[in-house]
Amino acid sequence: MNSSKDRMIAFLMVLPSLIVIAIFVYYFIGRAVQTSTTDWGENPARPALQEDVIKDYVGLANYDTLMSEMIQSNFRVSLVNTFFLTVFFVAGCIVVGLFLAILLDQNVAGEGFFRTVFLFPMSLSFVVTGTIWRWMLQPNGGINVLPTYIGLPRIEFSWINSSEVWWQFSWTDVPQYLTTAGIAILAFIAVRYALRQNWRSASFMGAAAVIILLIFMAGLWDYIWRPLEFPDVEPTIAPKGFNAALLGIIIAAVWQMSGYTMAMFIAGIRGIPEELREAARVDGCSEFGVYRHIILPQLNPIVLSAMIILGHISLKIFDLVFAMSGPDNSRTVVPGILVYTKGFRQNSFASASAIAIIMLFLVAIIIVPYLWTQLRDDS
Amino acid sequence: MKTRFSLVLALIGALMMVGAVSAQDGGQLEIFSWWAGDEGPALEALIELYNEQYPDVEVINATVTGGSGVNARAVLKTRMLGGNPPDSFQVHAGQELTGTWVVAGRMEDLTFLYEENGWFEAFPADLIDQLTYEGGIYSVPVNIHRSNVMWYNPQVLADNGLEAPATWDDFFAACATLQEAGITPLVVGEAWTVNHLWESVALGVLGTEGWNGIWTGETDVTGEEMVAVWDTFGQVLECTNINDDAAGLSWQQATDQMVAGEAAFNIMGDWAAGYMTTTLGLEPGEGYGYAASPDTGGTFMWLSDSFGLPADAPNRDNTIAWLNLLGSVEGQNAFNPLKGSIPANVNAVEAAPDLYNSYLQSAAADWSSNALAGSLAHGAAANERFMGDFNQVMEIYLQSGDSSATSTAMQAVCIQAGSCGF
Numbered sequence: 001m002n003s004s005k006d007r008m009i010a011f012l013m014v015l016p017s018l019i020v021i022a023i024f025v026y027y028f029i030g031r032a033v034q035t036s037t038t039d040w041g042e043n044p045a046r047p048a049l050q051e052d053v054i055k056d057y058v059g060l061a062n063y064d065t066l067m068s069e070m071i072q073s074n075f076r077v078s079l080v081n082t083f084f085l086t087v088f089f090v091a092g093c094i095v096v097g098l099f100l101a102i103l104l105d106q107n108v109a110g111e112g113f114f115r116t117v118f119l120f121p122m123s124l125s126f127v128v129t130g131t132i133w134r135w136m137l138q139p140n141g142g143i144n145v146l147p148t149y150i151g152l153p154r155i156e157f158s159w160i161n162s163s164e165v166w167w168q169f170s171w172t173d174v175p176q177y178l179t180t181a182g183i184a185i186l187a188f189i190a191v192r193y194a195l196r197q198n199w200r201s202a203s204f205m206g207a208a209a210v211i212i213l214l215i216f217m218a219g220l221w222d223y224i225w226r227p228l229e230f231p232d233v234e235p236t237i238a239p240k241g242f243n244a245a246l247l248g249i250i251i252a253a254v255w256q257m258s259g260y261t262m263a264m265f266i267a268g269i270r271g272i273p274e275e276l277r278e279a280a281r282v283d284g285c286s287e288f289g290v291y292r293h294i295i296l297p298q299l300n301p302i303v304l305s306a307m308i309i310l311g312h313i314s315l316k317i318f319d320l321v322f323a324m325s326g327p328d329n330s331r332t333v334v335p336g337i338l339v340y341t342k343g344f345r346q347n348s349f350a351s352a353s354a355i356a357i358i359m360l361f362l363v364a365i366i367i368v369p370y371l372w373t374q375l376r377d378d379s
Numbered sequence: 380m381k382t383r384f385s386l387v388l389a390l391i392g393a394l395m396m397v398g399a400v401s402a403q404d405g406g407q408l409e410i411f412s413w414w415a416g417d418e419g420p421a422l423e424a425l426i427e428l429y430n431e432q433y434p435d436v437e438v439i440n441a442t443v444t445g446g447s448g449v450n451a452r453a454v455l456k457t458r459m460l461g462g463n464p465p466d467s468f469q470v471h472a473g474q475e476l477t478g479t480w481v482v483a484g485r486m487e488d489l490t491f492l493y494e495e496n497g498w499f500e501a502f503p504a505d506l507i508d509q510l511t512y513e514g515g516i517y518s519v520p521v522n523i524h525r526s527n528v529m530w531y532n533p534q535v536l537a538d539n540g541l542e543a544p545a546t547w548d549d550f551f552a553a554c555a556t557l558q559e560a561g562i563t564p565l566v567v568g569e570a571w572t573v574n575h576l577w578e579s580v581a582l583g584v585l586g587t588e589g590w591n592g593i594w595t596g597e598t599d600v601t602g603e604e605m606v607a608v609w610d611t612f613g614q615v616l617e618c619t620n621i622n623d624d625a626a627g628l629s630w631q632q633a634t635d636q637m638v639a640g641e642a643a644f645n646i647m648g649d650w651a652a653g654y655m656t657t658t659l660g661l662e663p664g665e666g667y668g669y670a671a672s673p674d675t676g677g678t679f680m681w682l683s684d685s686f687g688l689p690a691d692a693p694n695r696d697n698t699i700a701w702l703n704l705l706g707s708v709e710g711q712n713a714f715n716p717l718k719g720s721i722p723a724n725v726n727a728v729e730a731a732p733d734l735y736n737s738y739l740q741s742a743a744a745d746w747s748s749n750a751l752a753g754s755l756a757h758g759a760a761a762n763e764r765f766m767g768d769f770n771q772v773m774e775i776y777l778q779s780g781d782s783s784a785t786s787t788a789m790q791a792v793c794i795q796a797g798s799c800g801f
Contacts, residue, residue, distance in 0.1 A: 044797020
């Protein structure tokens, strides 16, 4: 009796936030999905900002356009940019953060002071970070003239304005790369299960790898990775690869978030009992060995959490790029910027929604497996 | 506890009364614009003039910063879509007004204001045409800027024995000389300034009729003439810093390079005159020179800020009084000298010539005598959809340098945006 009343009260307490989240998160995700399948703002005969504007259902046409039309090549560049930005930002933060955490773990004097110093950039907004770094990375100032103070030649690199594209690849080959990478990862996991004699999981992963291969061979990728309208001109008008102009943005983003990653690692290191380290030392382990064999393996869950948190920041990034290179720099464009320019400048609300939904999917690819494993571990 | 609660209620009630009292009599007038910072005083002067005539009206000056209204336009759209329109808002005259707001049925026809005030004689017919949609006139222009101006550094030209080029061929000759001397012939900045340069090149190659024909469909955007525009543009780019530091320069920084003598020419709208005169303290004609951009002498490529009346504006009468003031000689002369632009009303400069410096006077003379062409980069010639996708067309040209592929892409954009007569 009492416990059911408790539950009732608990439910009532949670209800307001449930309702608010249902409306302001899930309902609006639904609206965005719905908008992305209409022609709102795509049909010149119907003014986008009319009251009671007529929106016709067009299925996935907006997604097709984004993936295939010549004029939408900046969207495809933005996807490639997101990929490189995410990889280098996450890797940079983890390497720098771990390095700082290990430094501070050496019982330095004034550890609290240094911890605050390293953590401080996180308290700034990306707009502030972006503005400061834009000044420092100007072609004729800041970082580029630093070496001249010690008599070295100045750096001649445009950190945020470079038009160089490194490691170029063809957009049409991407499904091939993705398939190869997917199979490699699944095969790796399958082998690990097999080594642990977990035959059921191993064969499950093996089957998944075979399915991906079959999808590729059956040409089903064409439904996702729509064939380009003009595959021959794509490399000339919008080369795909690592845009060197992203370097400046990566530097600023790593500067801002590596302190936070450091804090996560410090918390992880403090959670490892001192006895473990002592035991290793007694067994004749060197100080490097203690880190290699005792501390780093215990930090695996932290690395995973850091990857999730940092990964979703860089997939959704908008403000830093907006502040550093503006919304019109075609070399540093990211999907978030395109949602803004297409939606609010060009009134192409349907295309903007489609890009927003694609961003949601990209984030979901990272978050959902994480949530799934977390929930499974809890129960 | 209970008494305290009722006390709070009473206080809130009293506050609301105060609010209601202060918004009494004449009511309110909310003006939405992107004129903050350097451009703020010009708007303040207009509001002050308005308050002298209508002391009872409380004017709310709602500004959203960001050059050319990049941010303000986004905020305005959310307000209009949300059913909370300001009483009057700043918008570029031309397609940015008609293509977005008038076709959507969100503006009120202002033809009656033009009839009452005799504005059909005060504003050039070509300008009124651009404010007209299906027979109605939808906004009141407050200022005019010129897009096709070539600014130059007189010292650099004299040192190299050059004169301001009248044609693109003259410019290419000058370009070779300047490049030998190690000076950037023509300086450009970030993405939109490149579009700005393009419209001057296109106007020069196509002529006024050809340029205006793009937007009515009379000029074929994939035709030979248009390919020639892109070819010439490519040649012009060879004389610029586009592959060097352009992407990181604001228009002011590009102008600075010209003033400092690192570059000889700069094609920019005549807000650059305001910047060089007021901020840098240079004399027009001495510290900096100006001429119509090559091959466009006799044509005035204009852009204009204007204010309209949203169909469901909360304070319609106050807004009409505001619009009357904006179009009047008095209003235009209060605003434009501070803004560094010329009045759209052709009678205004005559009424008070002392208010305007030598550059503005020459621009005003051209405004009342030249052929007119609407600017693409600043919202007069094409709708917002086209303008956004034109950035992509430009990117295609900058990457590939292929004139015919670029004009094909431009046609695709025309069709998607319902521009250029499609």
